[in-house]
Amino acid sequence: MTDWDGLTPPDAAEIEAMARSALAGLPAEFAEGAAGVAIRVAEFAPDEVLDELQIDDPFELTGLYDGVPLTEKSVSDQPGQPDIIWLYRRPILDEWAARGDVSLGDLVVHVVTHEMAHHFGWSDDDIARIDKWWE
Structure with missing residues (x-):
């Protein structure tokens, strides 16, 4: 059995560092357009955002x-x-633990890339056509 004493999940700063690393790895043709996008980490989306997106959970x-x-x-x-x-x-963190088939870094890169695609004007349908992440 693994001794879990002293192990803590990554905090907001560590998640942000993973996200910044993902941005640093963008291909050159996207780097300029991505340069002005800020990264913020919160525990959960605010209730107003969830309500606007009609997300209950x-x-x-x-x-x-x-x-x-x-x-x-x-x-x-x-x-x-x-x-x-x-x-x-x-x-x-919950999705990472539930999936068990990807690293946390890869999941953060995926989320950042997905959201950056919206910055470049892609819809969820556009992204889904080329991103088979959830299959």
Whole structure:
């Protein structure tokens, strides 16, 4: 039996470091467009976000892109808040533990890549056509 004393799950800073590593690994053609996107880690999505997305179980949302996709931006837009990729630590850890077939780093990379695809203007259907992660 494994002695679990002293082992702790990754905190928000460690999840953020994994996410930043994923961004650093983006192909050059995407790096410039991704440069202005902020990464934030929270335990769970706020209730308002879950309500807006009609999600009842907060463990169902591992990440969220909050911003204006590049395909919808205009040079005449007024500067506003930065585009943000939200990572929800507890749902990510829960999914990682439940799956058991991927590393935590790979899961974080996947969530970041999925949300970054939204930043580049891809829909969930667009992403699903090329991303067979859940099969």
